Amino acid sequence: MKIxxxxxxxxxxxxxxxxxxxxxxxxxxxxxxxxxNQTGTTIAAYFAAHGEDGFRRKESEVLQQTDYPxxxxxxxxxxxxxxxxxxxxxxxNGLTLYLSLSPKALASRLxxxxxxxxxxxxxxxxxxxxxxxxxxxxxxxxYNKAELVIAGLNQTPEKVAQIVEPYLK
Ligand code: S3P
Numbered sequence: 001m002k003i004x005x006x007x008x009x010x011x012x013x014x015x016x017x018x019x020x021x022x023x024x025x026x027x028x029x030x031x032x033x034x035x036x037n038q039t040g041t042t043i044a045a046y047f048a049a050h051g052e053d054g055f056r057r058k059e060s061e062v063l064q065q066t067d068y069p070x071x072x073x074x075x076x077x078x079x080x081x082x083x084x085x086x087x088x089x090x091x092x093n094g095l096t097l098y099l100s101l102s103p104k105a106l107a108s109r110l111x112x113x114x115x116x117x118x119x120x121x122x123x124x125x126x127x128x129x130x131x132x133x134x135x136x137x138x139x140x141x142x143y144n145k146a147e148l149v150i151a152g153l154n155q156t157p158e159k160v161a162q163i164v165e166p167y168l169k
Contacts, residue, residue: 001168002068002094005075006087006143008136009117010110011099011152013075019157021073030075035062043077047118056083064089079119082142091145095167097160098143099152103133 003026005013014030021028032043039046039058047055056079063080074094081087090096101109107129114120114128123131143149150163 001071003073003164004090004094004096005073005099006081006090006096006146007078007099007152008101008106008132008139008143009078009120010106010113011078011101012109012155013099016099016152016155016157016160017073017075020160023157023161024073025071027069027072028075029066029068029072031059031063031066031080032075032077034066035059035077038062038066042116044116044118044121052118060084060086079139081145082139087142087145091147095148095164096146097148097150097164098146099155100143100149101152103129103136105153106132106136 003020005017007013017030018028020026035046035058036042041049043055046058050058059077059080060083063076063086068074076090081090087096110117110120110128110132111124114123119135120128120131147167148163150160
């Protein structure tokens with residue numbers, strides 16, 4: 001089973017994904033990393049050169065055309081579910097799991113980690129939290145199409161492994 005972790009920037013997809021993969025003996029793939037490997041550049045540089053539209057087209061191509069191992073945990077970029085048919089594609093091709101966190105929790109986790117993320121570059125404090133609240137409100141309709149929604153804070157890999165277990169085949 002391919003397990004797609006989705007959710008806002010900073011919700012812990014990569015950190016949880018790596019731990020979950022090692023616990024379940026699955027491969028771990030980070031689509032942001034895959035994007036950078038396949039394009040030979042950073043997301044920030046790609047955004048600057050091609051704009052958000054160009055980035056979203058390429059992101060969708062990388063997401064849908066990467067050859068994932070059958071047993072893999074896949075961490076996706078925070079915006080990926082909200083463009084093109086990406087969310088439906090993930091639901092057809094694996095198990096989707098939304099890691100849900102409040103704007104406040106996300107803002108505190110993203111404080112100081114905004115530089116490499118073009119959408120929030122230069123934002124901090126209340127401005128960062130307000131931006132997140134607005135963006136999350138737009139995105140939740142997509143995120144909530146996930147098969148599983150879990151409150152992301154305080155989730156141990158053990159607990160999440162138990163939650164996904166009945167869905168594995
Ligand atoms: C984005 C999230 C980032 C990355 C890009 C855009 C977004 O991924 O894909 O900066 O639109 O939310 P992470 O969620 O892994 O930070």
